[in-house]
Amino acid sequence: MHSTQSLTPFFQPHSIAIIGATDNPKKIGYAITKNILENPKGNYKISLVSYKKGEILGHLAVSSILDLNQTIDLAIVLVPARFVESIISECIKKKVKSIIIVTAGFGEMGISGKNVQNRIAKQVHEANIRLIGPNCVGIQNISFGLNASFIQKPLAGGISMITQSGSIGAACIWEFNAQDMGMAKFTNLGNAADVQFYEILEYYSSDPETQVIAIYLESLQEGRQFYEMLQKVTRKKPVIILKGGTSTKGMQAAQSHTGSLSSNFSVFQAMVHQAGGILCDTLDEFITALKTFSYVPLPQGAKIAVVTGSGGSSVLFSDYAERFGFHFAIFSPELEKELGSHLIELVKMENPLDMIASADENTFYHVTKTLLASPEIDIIVPCSLVPPFLEQEPQSHMRGVLHAWQETGQKKPIIPLMVYGEMFPELQTLRRTHRFPLFFTPKEAATAVKYLLIRFKYLNRISRH
């Protein structure tokens, strides 16, 4: 077993060599060369290596890494697959500390590619060098200013991701950006010839910037170590997992994709649950889970209150709530009286509390605040929709909810449901400026509550042992 320190040169390199650097904008190597050259914090020195030598994007390239004088923390290999083995030999001679092989065409191509991949893994292992890839888009460390990948940079924040698929990683970053969710670290493992999921998981676990860990995986080579690590890490941080290749057909596709056999899904499922991880069924649920733990504090209990200006939304929310086994609080006469003082007579004192269409910003403010202040309630789900009438502003209801939340110290989880509100800039501003959480369908809001309760109950269970 390696220590997590062996991963530091990947995420905090002070010198990087890009082997196969290019200024040809049609090559993937160009994007990664440009991204590394950006170096906004000036944290690392960059050396370019290219068989062409000469100047590349304003930097003089040498023809071999062995021609460099300085030591190299991280070597990034972009050359075509047939040259990779000899480049790795040079990296070993140069005693680089870590290597990312971006190049594809190894284990995912079948037996002969797998053999080359295994040979490379054995060589670097013997040389005590760590290797990420091959067949990956690279890694990122946002606060360090490092984008050692050919994909786009996320916003800064608390999500750290390990993904087997580069494209799923890139797609998630688009969606994170769209929902103002920021990242700390990003790692695409690709074929995972050396560095494994459980190692990055451990690294993220002790990373102070990482608040929630996201894992997309298709196959595991080290199931036992992963399970044991997951069990440790979930005590500290929520770990959200999406698994590709859960079906026979999906497994075949996964094998072509990253060259590894997918494990039996029901075994995997049981393992994740046992270890306290949160396993999602879809990409949307994966985003929802990460959003929930990024924006919302954990509940101190499981009693839910729903307040709504949109009857249909709370009906649908209630359907999923029952399916997920939630407990709706029964309001005490005192709480009913307090709520009633802010509501018109037509409103029936029930939970879900349907305040009907006349509820405005003020109503949402007072009712949400009453519920946030009440010891009878642990989680509040305020439902609304962007009002298409009365010349109301799209964000007015949720502004009322936000003020109530702010004035009570943002201590209790709220899951504001704004049905199909994602396209309204006014709501996006509320989210961006005040870290106000927003959920967009009844199922999404119910799923968010479900994940909060899973985490709450898990932490409760382990604290009793």
Next chain:
Amino acid sequence: MHSTQSLTPFFQPHSIAIIGATDNPKKIGYAITKNILENPKGNYKISLVSYKKGEILGHLAVSSILDLNQTIDLAIVLVPARFVESIISECIKKKVKSIIIVTAGFGEMGISGKNVQNRIAKQVHEANIRLIGPNCVGIQNISFGLNASFIQKPLAGGISMITQSGSIGAACIWEFNAQDMGMAKFTNLGNAADVQFYEILEYYSSDPETQVIAIYLESLQEGRQFYEMLQKVTRKKPVIILKGGTSTKGMQAAQSHTGSLSSNFSVFQAMVHQAGGILCDTLDEFITALKTFSYVPLPQGAKIAVVTGSGGSSVLFSDYAERFGFHFAIFSPELEKELGSHLIELVKMENPLDMIASADENTFYHVTKTLLASPEIDIIVPCSLVPPFLEQEPQSHMRGVLHAWQETGQKKPIIPLMVYGEMFPELQTLRRTHRFPLFFTPKEAATAVKYLLIRFKYLNRISRH
């Protein structure tokens, strides 16, 4: 039983009386008054009725509908609940042809409200007048230029909706707008004291502008008639259904919402399947189904091909595909050869066909066109993501797919999957300008294929009887 002609005065009125018209922008009646006054096609005459009399929004109001000289096709009632019964008596005296009661505070409030509602329903029935509502946002007929509701107007198109919940209807219209999906008719039934789902369903069935029918319902008063009508209508048009109140808790919420008891869900489910309707589990699936039938032609068989530039997306698509029981085609040697001529050597000839990250617009164009032209394939799922590298345009892959589709006459269904691409204006333009379908998660694309196959198999089954 009434004939569907009894519904014509709702959707094509030549004279409308707004009873309770107001210019107070804080009242819901203001929004509906303004929407009706807009009258962009000049298809109807408008009379305003208000106890205040005088001028409202530039129109002279009378104090009673009985003061009007002309006949009234459609009376819209906005007055407070306690005045509604006497207003209805006046409408009956005036012999209006149809009435919409927007006002809430009837059956959804409990026994006494239910009694008033029943009395009103009996009176209008005896007078041979049809009634929509009470407790509804109103109706719309887009091509007629009629927005007799207090919610926003959709784009023009082929979806016609019947919804029990006004807010779910309004939320759907936001999402339809966001995804360039247009509507023909909109009806919110609210408490459904008189006009029932099956009647609007029949009306839409014979409406030449309606291509696909959307139903959101929480409860059915006339289950038998609905079933029989559904069975007839699904032979002509796809009918997409979302049911709220599928759980005990949801049923209670529904009862507060529209005052009617929700029926047993498993009975309902079996009934819809038997009658050839498409029952969705979530609001997102409801939108996906409507999008699919709005944008995509029906397949002539069930053989699916997946082409991808994003390995992870097709792995996840394959997982749902297997869960839904799809058949992936096995490419013949001839088709493999033809596909291979457009691909680099690294690509393995399989289905899903992973063209790896180097696939560009041209690759997508040629490969999709080959599959569209092949009798071996009935449905094509081109997967991509917005490329975050190589300075590619967000829409380039899908532009390749579009050209292939256009050049083959748009006869075969394509389900283009662009993972988390909804926020890119370039993709939106492709959709708006060319009616190009776009799906945004692997689950959504798989769900779209599922609905196409349900419809294909249902039409096959009934054509054999």
